[in-house]
Amino acid sequence: MTKPIIPAEEFAERRARAVAAARARGLDGLLVASRGGGTLDRYADVLYLTNFYTHFPFIPDFEGNWSARAHTFLVLPVDAAPELLIDVPDDGRIRLADGKVSYSDFVLEDTAEALKRAGLARGRVGLVGGDVLTFTMLNKLKAALPDLTLVPADDVLTKLRSIKSPGEIALLRRASQVGSRMIEAMMAAAEPGASHGDVVAAGLNHLVPAGGILYNSFMASGRGGDPSRLAKSNFPTWGSEKRLEKGDWIRLGISGAVDGYVFDLARAKAVGPVSARQVELFEAAIACIEATLGAIRPGATAHDLGAAGLGKQTALGFKIDGVFSAMGHGIGLGWDDPWLARGVTTPILPNMVLSVERTITQDGYLGDFEESILVTPDGYELITDAPRRFW
Numbered sequence: 001m002t003k004p005i006i007p008a009e010e011f012a013e014r015r016a017r018a019v020a021a022a023r024a025r026g027l028d029g030l031l032v033a034s035r036g037g038g039t040l041d042r043y044a045d046v047l048y049l050t051n052f053y054t055h056f057p058f059i060p061d062f063e064g065n066w067s068a069r070a071h072t073f074l075v076l077p078v079d080a081a082p083e084l085l086i087d088v089p090d091d092g093r094i095r096l097a098d099g100k101v102s103y104s105d106f107v108l109e110d111t112a113e114a115l116k117r118a119g120l121a122r123g124r125v126g127l128v129g130g131d132v133l134t135f136t137m138l139n140k141l142k143a144a145l146p147d148l149t150l151v152p153a154d155d156v157l158t159k160l161r162s163i164k165s166p167g168e169i170a171l172l173r174r175a176s177q178v179g180s181r182m183i184e185a186m187m188a189a190a191e192p193g194a195s196h197g198d199v200v201a202a203g204l205n206h207l208v209p210a211g212g213i214l215y216n217s218f219m220a221s222g223r224g225g226d227p228s229r230l231a232k233s234n235f236p237t238w239g240s241e242k243r244l245e246k247g248d249w250i251r252l253g254i255s256g257a258v259d260g261y262v263f264d265l266a267r268a269k270a271v272g273p274v275s276a277r278q279v280e281l282f283e284a285a286i287a288c289i290e291a292t293l294g295a296i297r298p299g300a301t302a303h304d305l306g307a308a309g310l311g312k313q314t315a316l317g318f319k320i321d322g323v324f325s326a327m328g329h330g331i332g333l334g335w336d337d338p339w340l341a342r343g344v345t346t347p348i349l350p351n352m353v354l355s356v357e358r359t360i361t362q363d364g365y366l367g368d369f370e371e372s373i374l375v376t377p378d379g380y381e382l383i384t385d386a387p388r389r390f391w
Contacts, residue, residue: 003259004170006051011095014160015049019078021156028123029077030153031115035132037070040215040257042132044333045157046072046084047260051095056088061108061136068107068137075111077118085111108137112144121145126153162330162337164351169374171261172332172353173383176372178210179263180386183254187269187390190250196221196231196238203254211258218253218266224277224364246272249281251359251368262331264355266370269390279391281360281367286388288312288358289369292327292340296373296380302344309358310342318360328356331372350377 022030034046036054043053058070066087073085082099087107094101104110115121127150130138142148164172182203189202196219207214219237221244223229229248233239244250253266268285270278292309309327310320330336331353338346340356348354357370369388373380 004167004174006165006167006171008095008097010165010167011049011051012098015076015082015098017160018049018076018156021160022076022126022153023078025126025153026124027078027126027151027153029075029080029118029120030126030128030156031111031150032074032076032157033127033129033132034072035070036072040213040262040334042129042334043260044161045129046074048157048161048333049074049076050084051093052084052086052090053260054086054088066105066107067109067140068111071107071132071137073107073111073114075114075118075120077120080118083114083118085114108140109144112141115145115148120148122147124149124151126151126156128153128157130154158337161332162346162352163349164332164353168261168332169351169353171259172263172372172374175212175256175258175261175263176265176383177385178207178212178258179254179256179265180384181210182207182212182256182263183252183265183267183386186252186254187267190221190244190252190269190271192244192246192271194244195242196233196240199250199252200238207256212256212263213258215255215257215262216253218251218368220366221248221250221271222364222366223248227364230364244271247275248272249278249366251366253357253359253368253370257333260333262334263384264331264357264370264372265384265386266357266359266368267386267388267390268366268368274391277365281362281365282369282389282391283367284313284316284318284360285358285367285369287316288327288360289356289371292356292358293371293373293380296348296375298378300348302338302340302346302348303342305348305354305356306340306342306344309340309356313358313360318362322359322361324357324359327358328354328370331355348375350375353383354380
């Protein structure tokens, strides 16, 4: 499969749309912040606008030596050229022909100077990605620019990122195919005697050569009615020392990224012969996803999808008591809008890419299922292609 490429012109168009949105709300510009450092948590906004990711890990500021390592800032004025402040050299991927790139150990101080150069020292600037700034960083920025007014503006990028371009859709298809092959390898490895770590290792043997990175792998296994067989771990999620036995169930919920674009899917199966009770939980999770997908139609909202899936869960006799009360979310360069939950009025529009998920538990049994789909003008198209049932 040929690797999809997003052209430089698309990044320029994204910045133009962001500038237009900032101008429309009376802002003098945007300050877009992201964090990288080998993680997948908060890199998306700057990458979306410039194709830059910093690989340097987050470390505390060391006065006189460095600041804001693992952080990147894009100064995006409405009436001047943009400037990107980075903490590692450009590897040739930055797409910012209409602006300036500044590489420095003192990222925070240089960002303050860039805001001054852009005429924004006394401006009203929208802050995108403020949650990646530490308390210390924000206070230093305020001290350097006491007349700067920062206002929350995350929704500017949230709205832009929710609708995918053809290039993004191609990259998301590729990522979901890699993720599908990964979970197939993991399910094949989930046999008696294997540990959770063995199962993840089998998946990584496919993911890493494909150029992907793992975000997380939700792992759990157990046996209904026998609490002693429940195996799970928080740090790492595959750290349980218990080994799988015949009669167990296992659930795998994996997410990661290929070229920055996310895959997110889940499956469950029996270890050894499957029981009727296991199938009941497995099928219930699938039924909730099918009900959610069945609600996709022109005019549908995120509420409609969330209510359809959660309503199906209740109708099947399973309480809604899990750790995640939505039926899914958008995906792209991270978790995108909309969240598929009751009360969310966001319309479901063509070229959104959604991950639809449900975990159901009862009496020590568990069913888990998640698919990623592309919203089309008259419905949806699956972009994950791993088998639905492993029994």
